[in-house]
Amino acid sequence: MSSSVPGNTTIALDAMGGDHGPAVVVPAALRFLANTPAVDLILVGDEDKIRASLGGPVPPRVRIRATSQEVGMDESPSKALRGKKDSSMRVAIDLVKDGAAHACVSAGNTGALMATARFVLKTLPRVDRPAIMTAVPSLHGHTHMLDLGANVDCTAEHLVQFAVMGSELVTAVEGKAAPRVALLNIGQEEIKGNEQVKLAHQRLAVSRLNYIGYVEGDDIFLGDVDVVVADGFVGNVALKCSEGVAKFIGSSLKAQFRRTWWSRLAGLGALPILNQFRQTIDPRRYNGASLLGLRGIVIKSHGGADEVAFENAIRIARKEIRADIPRRIGEQVGQQLDSAHYKATA
Amino acid sequence: MSSSVPGNTTIALDAMGGDHGPAVVVPAALRFLANTPAVDLILVGDEDKIRASLGGPVPPRVRIRATSQEVGMDESPSKALRGKKDSSMRVAIDLVKDGAAHACVSAGNTGALMATARFVLKTLPRVDRPAIMTAVPSLHGHTHMLDLGANVDCTAEHLVQFAVMGSELVTAVEGKAAPRVALLNIGQEEIKGNEQVKLAHQRLAVSRLNYIGYVEGDDIFLGDVDVVVADGFVGNVALKCSEGVAKFIGSSLKAQFRRTWWSRLAGLGALPILNQFRQTIDPRRYNGASLLGLRGIVIKSHGGADEVAFENAIRIARKEIRADIPRRIGEQVGQQLDSAHYKATA
Numbered sequence: 001m002s003s004s005v006p007g008n009t010t011i012a013l014d015a016m017g018g019d020h021g022p023a024v025v026v027p028a029a030l031r032f033l034a035n036t037p038a039v040d041l042i043l044v045g046d047e048d049k050i051r052a053s054l055g056g057p058v059p060p061r062v063r064i065r066a067t068s069q070e071v072g073m074d075e076s077p078s079k080a081l082r083g084k085k086d087s088s089m090r091v092a093i094d095l096v097k098d099g100a101a102h103a104c105v106s107a108g109n110t111g112a113l114m115a116t117a118r119f120v121l122k123t124l125p126r127v128d129r130p131a132i133m134t135a136v137p138s139l140h141g142h143t144h145m146l147d148l149g150a151n152v153d154c155t156a157e158h159l160v161q162f163a164v165m166g167s168e169l170v171t172a173v174e175g176k177a178a179p180r181v182a183l184l185n186i187g188q189e190e191i192k193g194n195e196q197v198k199l200a201h202q203r204l205a206v207s208r209l210n211y212i213g214y215v216e217g218d219d220i221f222l223g224d225v226d227v228v229v230a231d232g233f234v235g236n237v238a239l240k241c242s243e244g245v246a247k248f249i250g251s252s253l254k255a256q257f258r259r260t261w262w263s264r265l266a267g268l269g270a271l272p273i274l275n276q277f278r279q280t281i282d283p284r285r286y287n288g289a290s291l292l293g294l295r296g297i298v299i300k301s302h303g304g305a306d307e308v309a310f311e312n313a314i315r316i317a318r319k320e321i322r323a324d325i326p327r328r329i330g331e332q333v334g335q336q337l338d339s340a341h342y343k344a345t346a
Numbered sequence: 347m348s349s350s351v352p353g354n355t356t357i358a359l360d361a362m363g364g365d366h367g368p369a370v371v372v373p374a375a376l377r378f379l380a381n382t383p384a385v386d387l388i389l390v391g392d393e394d395k396i397r398a399s400l401g402g403p404v405p406p407r408v409r410i411r412a413t414s415q416e417v418g419m420d421e422s423p424s425k426a427l428r429g430k431k432d433s434s435m436r437v438a439i440d441l442v443k444d445g446a447a448h449a450c451v452s453a454g455n456t457g458a459l460m461a462t463a464r465f466v467l468k469t470l471p472r473v474d475r476p477a478i479m480t481a482v483p484s485l486h487g488h489t490h491m492l493d494l495g496a497n498v499d500c501t502a503e504h505l506v507q508f509a510v511m512g513s514e515l516v517t518a519v520e521g522k523a524a525p526r527v528a529l530l531n532i533g534q535e536e537i538k539g540n541e542q543v544k545l546a547h548q549r550l551a552v553s554r555l556n557y558i559g560y561v562e563g564d565d566i567f568l569g570d571v572d573v574v575v576a577d578g579f580v581g582n583v584a585l586k587c588s589e590g591v592a593k594f595i596g597s598s599l600k601a602q603f604r605r606t607w608w609s610r611l612a613g614l615g616a617l618p619i620l621n622q623f624r625q626t627i628d629p630r631r632y633n634g635a636s637l638l639g640l641r642g643i644v645i646k647s648h649g650g651a652d653e654v655a656f657e658n659a660i661r662i663a664r665k666e667i668r669a670d671i672p673r674r675i676g677e678q679v680g681q682q683l684d685s686a687h688y689k690a691t692a
Contacts, residue, residue, distance in 0.1 A: 152540050186582035217586025221594040236532040240563025241584045245591040248567035256623040263619045270616035273609045277602040
């Protein structure tokens with residue numbers, strides 16, 4: 001996939017994606033370079049705007065790849081795919097395809113990014129559908145969750161593939177030999193789960209994964225599980241809900257500390273601790289979702305990411321390059337789905 | 347439904363349900379009576395255990411209805427339904443059916459409660475399936491969410507019925523003339539929503555409800571919406587996720603305040619404010635989910651509820667009695683589904 005790239009590790013950044021474009025991507029790139037040796041970055045997008053954000057000469061280890069189009073944040077995936085062949089998003093992915101970059105990062109719209117990445121890079125053999133995965137903070141550190149919205153309706157087979165891909169990513173990137181994998185389900189007996197989830201459960205139970213069974217929504221944050229698998233509709237709702245609750249608690253807590261002079265005073269004393277806490281669950285530290293199952297590494301940054309958050313997404317790209325994710329997932333999907341046990345029940 | 351009940355409003359309590367049985371239900375009943383005039387309670391369950399929890403003579407406005415069986419928290423709904431005709435859960439629901447009580451409250455297992463309530467009370471005309479609904483705290487006060495797990499797979503028609511029921515409950519109980527109703531969906535364009543959600547969206551758009559369109563998971567807690575409709579799988583995941591995140595943040599915050607002597611000191615100062623905040627989002631204040639769409643009022647308490655939480659569930663039962671919920675929902679479902687606009691597209 002990337003053997004043709006000479007010298008340094010290279011990551012292509014869609015400089016025009018997200019709510020802020022180069023105003024965030026360029027400073028994030030510079031932060032990343034200051035913190036990370038031996039990685040080159042290609043800034044893909046409107047050359048004038050990128051140069052304006054650089055505010056000076058192009059620094060070492062940075063190249064600009066000029067493009068003439070942008071994919072809008074609300075643009076339909078099919079329109080972006082058909083009509084925007086010189087968009088910053090498309091060209092960043094093309095650079096991965098052509099071997100000029102080892103990975104790309106975009107804060108552009110998820111639907112267009114997934115459709116374009118799938119069209120340009122193709123899925124790995126045996127992978128029916130790519131999935132979107134991210135980590136969320138949890139009591140025991142963090143939990144990986146997929147799919148987060150790429151696939152609204154999933155068969156049991158898709159869910160099994162997601163489980164294999166998620167497990168292998170955690171093994172490869174975090175060095176965990178046997179990540180604990182679970183299916184997201186609801187608690188009520190008998191009416192438990194829909195048909196796809198039940199069937200995936202049977203298949204995973206005889207797989208070579210460290211499958212621990214069903215978990216419920218609260219276990220994502222409280223339970224001892226590394227990878228939680230759900231269809232894209234459910235996974236997306238779970239992710240957005242958790243973001244909503246965290247923001248709601250943050251705002252309400254702030255309001256509470258501002259209510260009276262006494263609470264303001266107490267808040268002043270508690271501020272350093274509250275700030276420290278905020279840092280541990282800072283969503284910016286978790287920014288960067290992986291598009292898994294493709295023949296190349298594509299990282300999706302949150303559209304509203306700031307430079308700290310976007311830098312984190314570039315870091316994730318680098319980790320996946322070092323872990324050789326597409327090759328490893330390709331191998332695992334093949335091996336797991338070929339395993340005798342699995343076949344016997346599939 | 348309940349015209350035959352003489353005198354006071356009467357609520358039947360399944361005294362054996364939940365993780366703690368009479369040890370929680372009986373004190374909750376006494377708290378409720380102390381705070382609320384003109385309501386009688388029937389404690390349904392093991393007479394000896396109920397008397398032991400009362401610790402003295404049966405107080406005024408309390409009756410005991412002795413039963414010989416209990417439904418286990420993990421018992422299958424069909425087993426409970428077939429084999430436990432003298433269970434505290436079943437008899438509490440029978441009392442509603444027979445007009446001896448205006449409502450019942452149980453902390454027993456959700457699947458068994460829903461199956462039994464549906465079998466005994468039956469659904470309202472035009473309602474295909476009952477749904478479970480609760481309120482969750484949000485920036486603008488609280489948001490009602492349904493279904494929370496009664497129906498794993500829903501058609502568009504079911505979702506529309508849930509929307510009508512939820513809207514009418516909020517109107518009847520909270521006096522809001524036109525509650526803002528939304529469908530829970532995910533954000534990506536084109537792949538937006540599954541087929542049922544899309545179809546329900548079309549139908550709700552021409553309904554007489556104050557339908558505001560799609561919302562995403564975070565809007566439940568941050569958005570300006572009164573009723574959020576989803577299928578039972580998605581709704582349950584959303585609810586459990588939000589509980590999980592709230593607990594995770596609570597535990598992490600506590601740990602942060604305990605880390606050093608300085609943080610302990612700061613925590614001491616901040617404690618009253620943190621406690622006040624905890625009260626505003628206290629899940630006990632939100633305990634009590636409504637089984638909507640039945641010919642009678644059934645409130646489900648959390649299995650782990652304490653007496654404060656269970657008392658809240660009894661309060662919800664009383665509110666629904668005063669608002670005459672089953673009659674009003676029955677009328678609304680009929681009118682809404684008969685409306686010319688709706689029919690034109692259905």
